[in-house]
Amino acid sequence: MTDTNKVASAAMLKQAHTHMPMGVADSYRYWGEDNTVFLKSMKGCTITDCDDQTFVDFRLAYGPIILGYRDSRVDQAVIDAITNVGTISGFSTGLDSEVVSLVKKLCPNIEKMRFANSGTEAVIGAVRVARGFTKRNKIVVVEGGFHGLYDEMMWKSDVDNWDVATQAAPTIIPFGAGIPESTREHQVSVPLNDITALNAVFAEHGDDIAAILIEPIMGNCGSIASTQEYMQTLRDICDSNGSLLIMDEVKTGFRVAKGGVQELYGIHADLTTYAKAIGNGYPVAAFGGRADVMDMINFGEGGVTHGGTYTANMIALSAAKATLTVLSETDALETINKVGAQIQQLLSRVFTKFGIEHRFAGPDSMFGIHFGNEVPQNYRDWKKTNSDLYVEFAHNLIKNGVMLEPDSREPWFICEAHKNVDLAWLEQIAEQSMAEAVKKS
Ligand SMILES: Cc1ncc(COP(=O)(O)O)c(C=O)c1O
Missing domain, CATH: 3.40.640.10 (Type I PLP-dependent aspartate aminotransferase-like (Major domain))
Structure with missing residues (x-):
């Protein structure tokens, strides 16, 4: 996130600290003093925070949004x-x-x-x-x-x-x-x-x-x-x-x-x-x-x-x-699966460009990304993946307008409204975010 520019979000968190433990209604919504998200609206596959940054959202409230926000x-x-x-x-x-x-x-x-x-x-x-x-x-x-x-x-x-x-x-x-x-x-x-x-x-x-x-x-x-x-x-x-x-x-x-x-x-x-x-x-x-x-x-x-x-x-x-x-x-789920597959393909192109071994797990509507050369078969295998690189990549995506949970244990969720996402834009953002992550690692 562009933390230093998040003036309204920072003010809301400060105020919320006086009302709620950790300043949030659910402990997992606390992402630190600089990165805790406060939204003002949601529509389709996008969310807009109180500082007017709009994100394409692949977190989708941890999965409930299947058609789109405010369908x-x-x-x-x-x-x-x-x-x-x-x-x-x-x-x-x-x-x-x-x-x-x-x-x-x-x-x-x-x-x-x-x-x-x-x-x-x-x-x-x-x-x-x-x-x-x-x-x-x-x-x-x-x-x-x-x-x-x-x-x-x-x-x-x-x-x-x-x-x-x-x-x-x-x-x-x-x-x-x-x-x-x-x-x-x-x-x-x-x-x-x-x-x-x-x-x-x-x-x-x-x-x-x-x-x-x-x-x-x-x-x-x-x-x-x-x-x-x-x-x-x-x-x-x-x-x-x-x-x-x-x-x-x-x-x-x-x-x-x-x-x-x-x-x-x-x-x-x-x-x-x-x-x-x-x-x-x-x-x-x-x-x-x-x-x-x-x-x-x-x-x-x-x-x-x-x-x-x-x-x-x-x-x-x-x-x-x-x-x-x-x-x-309707064919909503087919649309979701198609978009999910396209997004994995573009991410795969980006990871390959940077020489990063990667595997996807799960179905197209709800896929996990694992940096490693094998699809994990259980939670212990997950520990062998490069989750630090994932976290870095995820934080850069968020900063650049793509919302997701910065933890590879949370999949990418697709909704029907994602059919409207500009995939070329997403690929460019993914590339930029990975370039920044690789530079730092
Ligand atoms: C598989 C599974 N079971 C149960 C729950 C709990 O659901 P809720 O948060 O609606 O209580 C969750 C929440 O993420 C879940 O993913």
Whole structure:
């Protein structure tokens, strides 16, 4: 960013420090005293900050924007709903089932569904249902996966401080203070694509494993993806062990394909979580799957409880209905994939020009960039990539008007509105940004 020129942003941060810890509403929005972004507007695939710099945005709010900011097809549906119907009542409306029907048309893995307000809440619901159904406790998670900010999922493999030369597994640490050690009791972590490690975990804990919870394409780890063989092994081991397979499609759902990763792999989960692209930026989430599993949600003995004041509110569901209708009836996702592929090609030309070994991971709508000569197969492999060069490149892109998360663990997100980006301009900016990065390294 052109930090010294960010007079308005600096003033806003200074004021915000008096109101909020770190001066921001979400800790990950704090990018330091000189680089914390304050926006004044968003439209299409662009965002404009308070100092009037406009960026082409590949961060897209960490993924929800699938059509574009302020998409009138979605916004008008929300305006109509809140003007003519209302927001919440604490009762049901016909819209609840309408949205589930739309999801079921796109995702044959869904037989029954419930709504939530965030990806975190959707994961909480799915995990609770899995435990209720299996009457078991343990949840197997994958190193580098992310499932939201609630205590049980706020343990991570400390790959940042892990020595690639060692055979030992990375230490598992909490995201910070305030997370009781007891919340880790029922969680077991395995590296992605390591069938031996998976078998070992099932051999040791199998009779208490309620579920495997996985992002098959790790949207929080450079889009590093499960192999087809690994996904099939997960499906088989869950079936033979009486455990459930939960796919966390909070980032991939309605983005990587109409039917999400499950369409790409042709392998279905027992339970799936959705959020982000389902509502093009409106706060809506859901979890669902097998009817016999979801029907554990009931008031009978042994039934699972689920709900919440804002669940299935009209703002969320009208946005979901409009977004899902556009995604199912238009070629928006094909456009997104085409633009994503073109952007990878131009970036590849730039990296090659500078002699930088690089690999892309994940699908065109949500791709990770890794500076190295192999596509990482798991989070530990990511540590072998040149992420310092990536950070430098990313900061230069931001300075030059291209917004992204300056961390190669966050993929580049594409929305339909990116079809309007001038690719020649982007290539020139990428070249300039890499030239500056290489000079500094
Ligand atoms: C895969 C995955 N699961 C869950 C979450 C949590 O979602 P939310 O931030 O909406 O609570 C995220 C957020 O990025 C995510 O990427």
